[in-house]
Amino acid sequence: MLANYILSVLIWLPIAGGVALLMIGDGGDVKSSQARLMRLTALAFSLLTFLASIALYIGFDNAERGMQFVERVLWVDAFNVWYYLGIDGISAPLILLTTFITPLVVIAGWDSIKTRPAQYFSAFLILEGLMIGVFSALDGLLFYVFWEAMLIPMFLIIGVWGGERRIYATLKFFLYTFLGSVLMLVAFIWLYVQTDSFDLLTFMNAPIGLMAQKLIFLAFLIAFAVKVPMWPVHTWLPDAHVEAPTGGSVILAAIMLKMGGYGFIRLSLPIVPDGSEYFSGLMIALSLIAVVYIGFVALMQKDMKKLIAYSSIAHMGFATLGMFLMWWIVADTGAGLGMSGAMVQMVSHGLISGAMFLCVGVLYDRVHSRQIADYGGVANTMPVFAAFMVLFAMANAGLPGTSGFVGEFMVIIASFKANFWFAFLAATTLVLGAAYTLWMIKRVVYGEVANDNVAALQDLNAREFIVLAILALSVLLLGVWPAPLVDMMNTSIEQLLLQVGQSKL
């Protein structure tokens, strides 16, 4: 019985947990028993959600071409809006990623959050529910409601628990993303006026003229490009990442950035295929600029979080590159490879960047600095931590055997089939990524103990060890055996390519 409503459970369970936490109160002192209760409640809700998502994984049928776990109830009669949920192989991995990362974030904030722990955990739980909502909504308006509502908890997370320039960062984050998404709303309403429905699947089958497709693509592009973020609308991201608390950075990098990529796959490509084809050159160019130029920018960063933020932009450039290669490839196989590569890249980047931010969080909790220059020789005092950090750095640089390699490799092969120069530029990331990541590692982890702060460092406690160990295992597992993930999405990607291949003119 409950199995039919599993998506609703996944969405509303964490939200209910968040509301419950808000009701109990703000917890006062972190050491108090009440605050402890808050943390345990938050952890319990996030773990329950994760367990529910495992049921989703088990029940998921890899061979099904359509949507699964569909729920459809009329929501707003007057607008013909439905509470319409359903997932396929493209959204399922992202939902699993969300439910997997959230408990880790809760554990990571266990005692580093000193003020208003109840509100903090509540914001994360509500955010989790809303993000799952975005990945499972099949009604345009429902999608938009989740998409926008998500900004509210993130706005508060950065603004209340962030660093020194948090207010600037969070306002920039909110206004950038809000501006991006309202144009998407106009596109949705325009489509609604044409089709008299907000159903995304109806949108996908509706015939749309080329001019309208181009405009809709641009409206979607602004919404998703800000979220991904693509060059040149990426500037909110380094600010938001740097100022956000560790948990906020992890959620931002691991999941919220994937919203943009998901939006391209779920909305732009199937709804306006001809518009996407028309602009695919532009998309590839922007992606390659992100990969190359932002890679150089990352090289010059002095702040670890900023460096990882820029590396996120570069890695997400790979994802968007993979998505838009299909019109440049003649052979059928390559198109699927690019798309799968983009998806694998998104999931793997979620794990790796989340882990990198957690590593920086571990250092920041001890030294209260994110500057690379304030560290040096951490390996001497924190050997276990250093091992983890080096592993994640290798994964970030795309070392074979880690998940970072799989996605990048698939996308590079696909771009070779399209054009030598695309592949050439894309492949520079193998050099650049290694350069900026490993150079940071060299300066932070290796060498002589730089100062007293570093000398006084304590190695990981059990809590931190568990979080990083889980992430390390999943990065390695996905690196050597990506089959479960790839199998999960293969059918849906084939279906998507069929859909996109048909002109709607």
Place this chain on the structure above:
Amino acid sequence: MTLTDYIAAAPEMTLLGLICVVMLVDLFVEDESRMVTFWLSMASLAITAIVLSATAPVDQSREVFFGAYVSDPFSQILKLGAVLFVAVSFLYARDYLRANDLHKGEYYLLGLFGLLGMMIMMSANNLLIMYLGLETLALSMYALVAIDRNNVLAAESAMKYFVLGAIASGALLYGISWVYGVTGTLSFNEISMALAMDPSLNNLPLWFGLAFMIVGIAFKFGAVPFHMWLPDVYEGARTPVALYLASAPKLAALALIIRILVQGLGELHETWSTMIMFVAVLSILVGNFVAIAQTNIKRMLGYSTIAHVGFILLAIYTGTDGGYASALFYALTYVVSAAGAFGIVILLSRRGYDAELLSDFKGLNARSPWFALMMLFLMFSMAGVPPFVGFLSKLYVIREVLAVGGVGLAVLMVVASVIGAYYYLRVIWYMYFEQGEDQAVLQASTDTRLVLSLNSIAVLALGIMPGWLLAMCIAILG
């Protein structure tokens, strides 16, 4: 005149009778027991609401008093809304007035008289009756603004309001006289019929009258370029008065525009829609941009009202039934959030200290997390962020504008919303991200606390469950 005529006007007559009772009783009440007046006023509102529901016309309109007065579902829902929000204003105002030695019977009496004026406007089926209701409302509001006679700012803004309001009323009346001169009738239905029968009436003298009437209407709404009074009056008036001005009268203004422009001069849609569009676009732009620069929360809410009025006017601009229904939905939901926002501003004030500045919101989350959350709901709703109802009302208007092909207008609306989001976010930023000097927990009596919470939760609840209200608006005007 038959009994049906009186039944249709029963709510207004009941209210008038009850006002007389309240007035008489209030004469004999000492200042210490002024609560009697409060409870009597609330009882009058409750009785009026009951009579309203009892005489509700079942999906048909009853025109009475030789067609001068109409009781239809449209007037019904507006009147119920007005009664409700006058009651809410009285409740939020009570503790503030008591704490500031302003707890006189006049606030309630003038409020009730204003309500009577609004109800007459909502049921007017004739230009003169409309004018009568408008003036009843306007005179009560002028006096309300001046209620604190020792306060220089209040007196000044009352004066400003009165002078400008009188000019606007004059313009409206002048326009009415031209329309009367051209069509030979004051009744909306007859005007509409005359214009439909004889297209030659659609000529320059009529447009001339129309332009003056639109000036009057735009003034009453506070739409740009006739908006200058609005922020000044909101700022100068004591907060409970501003609360009153900001809530129920907006519903009366909607009746004013729908009755005159749609019901009476609907045939002239092509002529007035352009004028309304310019006024609306200017309101959205000026309201949102100027609100950013405000440091006074009441002025900020004033400019935000102007921006919201722009949305309502754009909905009217479409000239479609769906557009009018969206205007009704927008007005009703806007009033909910405006009442709540002013309610919280009142709550921040204490004896001898009026919370007026945005910075008074600093650190509210530390002082009273519950009310901070409520204000967060209201602000995000006004900014048009889902899942709050302000999003749906904007969505509805945008949909109707797109349905008549206004892609450019739709883009303008959403971009202006993003600009507007900044100043709403600033309130939230002050509440959540800043430390305040004042650490005192907000004090509120249980009933205020309860109603204010319900009011704020309503913007969330309506955002998630908008179906019934939307269906009602569509059934009435759609």
